[in-house]
Amino acid sequence: MTQKQRATFRSMTEGTQEDYAAIATSMMGHITDLPDRIMDHMRLLSGDYGGFNIDRLEHCLQSATRAYRDGKDEEYVVCALLHDIGDTLGPANHADVAAVLLEPFVSEKNHWIIKHHGIFQGYYFFHHLGMDRNMRDQYKDHPYYQACAEFCHRYDQNCFDENYESEPLEFFEPMIRNVFASVKKSLYAEATEQQAAS
Template identity: 65%
Template sequence: MADGEVIDRARFKTMTESTAEDWAAIGRAAAPHRGELPDRILAHLNLLKGDHGGFAVDRLEHSLQTATRAHKDDRDEEYVVCALIHDIGDVLGPANHAEVGAVILKPYVSDANHWMMDKHGIFQGYYFFHHLGLDRDMRDQHRGHPHFEYCAQFCHLYDQNSFDPDYQSMPLADFEPMLRRVLAAPKHSIYRKDDA
């Protein structure tokens, strides 16, 4: 490779052969993809439309109701975005849906909001696990955690009560600017030098 040559694709076959120039090419190619994350999330939220899963409203409407309730309660944008995509994993990870949304937002949100998203599935169980022969107090395994009440409050105020077919939710388009702002830049990332 000529000195100062800018390549458009990495040339290594194994990572042990990689160079700084290879990784610079990968970084340049990945930049637009990272910027498209809000579009991919919006597209995936739209996949929830029409999927009722036996509930009175479809999964998109549940997400919109949860986010609308949080927004009307003057929660900050980060919290509202968490409310909007808290169940985005229902389709891709039905056995661990809470973790799916949490891992997507982890670089962009506070520790409290990430923990809330990650654990809300168990906390939501307080309202229905006993009907399935499960322990409704399963969330108690986390009692004493600094974010326990924060997550319990999210489920009580916004999640468990957002299955109302008569509720007037804000449209998804109203949440798009918030989503774009929250996802504009990671707060935490293994790839950011200032996080080292």
């Protein structure tokens, strides 16, 4: 991007309409390239075992593969694939990291499942650590409670099988591109459209 295509202000109070149009245009390109960065980040999970018998990438691949083979839709499969993408940057709140990444691109239900799967997954092991395995029951009246419990039962707690034949990461790349192409209209998108119309 040339200097002419970039903002020139030193503080945001000096910014002009042209400056912010340049930023909005750049941001749309940044969003377009997001699937590439997601693929790169998923590869960082390879070789990271975290004490488990398979690495974090294989766990995510098993989750997505099982969801795909069960006939779940593309968005759900991508959520399954990315549910633990936050493990590297947010080990204390990995579900929140994944949920924030997915929120602008997925349904409210799928976002809720990913955001809360860490607590729901605790049903299978919290008691071994002296914690309350039923911590998830604080959400028992939530309309997505059962959906999140199902996700953890069918596509998370059972995805540590070293003999399971998962699809490779590249198999899911077109799905990632499709899901992340459907970004909800943002301020940046609106600004870009307004600039183009003027």
